[in-house]
Structure formats: C-alpha cells, structure tokens
Amino acid sequence: MSRSASGSPFKAEEKAELARRLRDYLRDELGAEAGMLETEAFLDFIAAEIGNAFYNRGLFDAQAAIAARLEEATDAVYVLEKPTRA
Structure with a gap:
C-alpha cells in the first residue's frame, strides 16, 4: 500500500x-466528541493496526x-474443442 508524504495511506x-x-x-453512535486532529490520529491508528487485515481480505x-x-474461461475453451480420431 503506498503512503502519502505524511505517512498516511490516504490522500489529504x-x-x-x-x-x-x-x-x-x-x-452519533458512541456519544464521544473528538476534534479533527484526534479523529485523524485515530484513523491513522486504525489504518496502521488493522488496515492490512482489510487489505489482505x-x-x-x-x-x-x-x-x-x-x-469460466477454461470451460469456454473446452467447448471449442473439436473431436479427433483416436
């Protein structure tokens, strides 16, 4: 996975x-307030710690x-075979 200049795998x-x-x-779901700086740091943490698992999946x-x-392609090729004398 390529990284931006900031080390993040995402464009700005x-x-x-x-x-x-x-x-x-x-x-909305957890009632937790966070600023953009904290949220971006959390996003970086998630990407670093578990991002590879999602990528590999x-x-x-x-x-x-x-x-x-x-x-499917292999089956399509077999359909094209012509009989030969044995």
Whole structure:
C-alpha cells in the first residue's frame, strides 16, 4: 500500500472525508466528541493496526473472483474443442 508524504495511506482529501465520517460516527453512535486532529490520529491508528487485515481480505476476495472467471474461461475453451480420431 503506498503512503502519502505524511505517512498516511490516504490522500489529504480522502483522509479528511474519512475523518469527518469517523468523527460523526463517534459522536452519533458512541456519544464521544473528538476534534479533527484526534479523529485523524485515530484513523491513522486504525489504518496502521488493522488496515492490512482489510487489505489482505480484499486481495483474497479478488483472487477468488479471478479464479472463478478463469474457470469460466477454461470451460469456454473446452467447448471449442473439436473431436479427433483416436
């Protein structure tokens, strides 16, 4: 995963939007007030501590989707086979 100059895996505008959403969730669902600086730090913590687990799960899901498509393509090739004399 590439990192921005600040060390975050997100572009500045992405990080700001994610932090706003996280701040709103903390306030609305947990009754916890946090400023943008604290929320961005929490977001960085989440990305550093558990981000790789989500990333790896995404890779696993992508691999499964590709394998399914490859199986479909393989089946399509077998349909094209012509009989030979044995």
